[in-house]
Amino acid sequence: MKFDKFFELAKAAGISEAEISVYNSYSLSVSLFHGEIDSYSTNNSSTFMARGIYKGKMGAIVSDVYNKDSAELFVKKIVENASVIENDDPVFIYKGSEKYKKINTFNKELLKIDVQTKIDKLYDLEKKIKEADKRIVEIETVGYEENSSSSTVMNSHGLKLTQKNNSFVYYGGAVAKENEQVKTGFDLFFGNDFSKVDIDALAKSIAKEALDQLGGYQCDSLTYKAVLSPDVVKAFMSAYISSAYAEDVQKNSSLFVGKLNQKIASNKVTIEDKPLARTIFARGFDDEGVATSNKAIIKNGVLVNYLYNLTTAAKDGVESTGNGVVGGGSKVYTSTLYLEMKPGKKSQEELFKEVGNGVYITSVQGLHAGLNPRSGNFSLQSTGFMIENGKITHGLDIITVNGNLMDLFNSVTAVGNDSKEFISGMKCPSVLVKKLSVSGK
């Protein structure tokens, strides 16, 4: 799609530097209920984001449509929005990095597999979950989603960058019941290599998630040694690392203010942002067009890097770390691209043994309300198991785990070797923490 008219009109209106990003996506989603397709959806959509610098301030507009009248509207809105900005943050339309790593996250083979084959596996998944155990009384849903997208950034400096990717996910939820107690389990499999799909394993995992929670009851309200599953570590890690965003550090609303190059966590903790690792989340450039790189954020417990976009980098007199996110407004945010905690050498069983007597927490809920990334405090509904004499005994029901993120990552005494990758672009293993406050009875 030609945007020449937009760039011409922008220049004429006094917008000194301008940019357009186009995001195109195709998606397919299918779900089954009781052996029949109950929802089917296929969609093509585009999003256009335009930004421009006018009298030293950034204006922006985002739209689902770009037609013959859009160039004029986009320019008008950029000028209007830029004209009210008061703060002095330096703003940038990027000229380009010297080098970009070529990334290929688009699997052509996925397109060759016909839709019916993809749907057939859903019938199989539903059947296998139901057959896993007689206590599985209902399948909430099984579904398949596939997404392929391309994003292009182009600007008045002549920079033009494109990346394509595709991926799919199979998911399912089951309901288990025993003695009037009802529990649900959910799991998913994602990737872009269809040959790796293992419906048997997924069905077993979904059923196990639900079944394991049956017979659970509240433990005493105490402080315990705890093993946190990868799902739980991921939830905490994501909130914890948001304190590494330079914007929050600069505005004094981060747990990591003044802590660069200091030890802030246990020396067992190493967390990196790895956008160039060979994963389906790999990206060669961020939303501002800055080349990405792999970097440690916490290394053996020491905070070694803050994460920057062009604006926050300029304020600190450093280079952008390629973590800029453009949301559709004039402000640029920050985000990790692929957050990974370095695994250790111990299996989960070895971690349980090391705990001796304690708890194994398998999930946490209600993060948007019960975890405050600014203060680091959390109080979250959880599920899990009791660990007695180094082994899992009974499930835990209606408990919360409470604490503070800084204390939590400081009390990691061992890291597992059971790394799990998550659909949100993160990867981490189980960890052992020497103290976790649990509220139950």
Next chain:
Amino acid sequence: MHLKEVNIMISKKLAIDVLNEMLSTGADYAEIFYEDSSANGLVIENGKVSSSSFGITSGAGLRLLKENRSVYGYTSDLSKKGLFALANSLNKSFNSERLIKVTKLEKIKGKNRNVITKSYDDVPLQDKIDLLREGIDEIETNKDPRVVRYIGSFGNNHRRVTIFNSKGKYFSRETEFARLVYSIVCADENGMETGFEGPGCQMDMSFFKDKAQPRKVARKAVDTALLMLTAKECPSGKMPVVIGNGWGGVLFHEACGHPLEASAISKGLSCFTGKEGQYIASPIVTAVDDSTIPNEWGSIDIDDEGNPGTKRVLIKDGILKDFMIDDFNGRRMNREGNGSCRRQNYKYCPTSRMSNTYIDNGKSTPEEIIKATKLGLYAVSFAGGSVDPTTGEFNFGCSEAYIIRDGKVCEPVKGATLIGKGEEILKKIDMVGNDLAFGQGMCGAASGSIRTNVGQPTLRISEITVGGRGGELK
């Protein structure tokens, strides 16, 4: 204003042709949801305007139903070619003879309860900045040194929707919403706390002059954050909890509201499935989902499938009476939709959702409720929560809470999370106040993020599990 100049409306003739194309393979219902909406957002951070944004959401969502199957697709290409291409890719899901042919479309009208006397499109950007700045001035005057970051944001949304369906009906809805938010971060040597207040409405700017004055809203956000800095950790364990009015209603929204949506009930996936006519709450509890309250944040005139918004009495004196139902999920329940069908925008397949959901007034006063509590928690405000409708397990996090001792409100506490099971908690409500109030929020579920009110009077739960780091309650 460009939205009137650019002619991308779908004509009745085109709508009929597209509907018939969709219905050609035997669907029993077809619907075109066309949307042309815009949104503005302003942010003042630490005293200076830091962001001003504008966005257009424009496209069509096509829905087909056949018995218990639903097919959905969306596109921003509103030409005849684009709509037909989508209609054809969707109707491939069915393989039967045509059941319906649409020959004409009749306009239906709503009651027009949510009137906007002056559009936000006609309010200059500077006026919105000035409004927001009133609250910023309040924060900056004699600014407490513990306030380290303060953000005010003002967002308004203008939605224009036209829906055509195979029942031979079409209707248009034009609605406007606005929300004022102040978000504060305070810090001292003990740590960091946040405060948040975000009133919103479905009416014009007068709401912010009369009901939600920026100075008062900003003051409340700052005071809450500063108070929580001084608060001790909340004790944990099972205890009586008095829940404040207004945002306290998030309890009902999570514990009961979601499990009463037809999307869960119709598939037997709710803890309340099959319990109509039974006691699911204490006999002093009556709860309602009401879309008809004029100009309220969650109100709907006509829902996404052309059914009028209604007042649904969900629970009457403790007995389960009704649900939020959309036509499609209603098929599994032998019920028609009752005006609860909603979606975030054209990219989402609609389903049954809440609107303004609240527990109704009871007979006690808030003072009586506190006085009657020997030892417990007074939870005034909440950050939000979540629920698993199948098991009924829910949680919500308190953003402002106090200990009650001998019938008096005592020291503030922080970090409390209340958890439990919907079915059990509702039965443990043992006092209901007479000071009903609402709070505005965004509710996320399968059909996207939508505007809902939560609400209730002050009420007491005789026993609920409280999670906190403060040890045992004394």
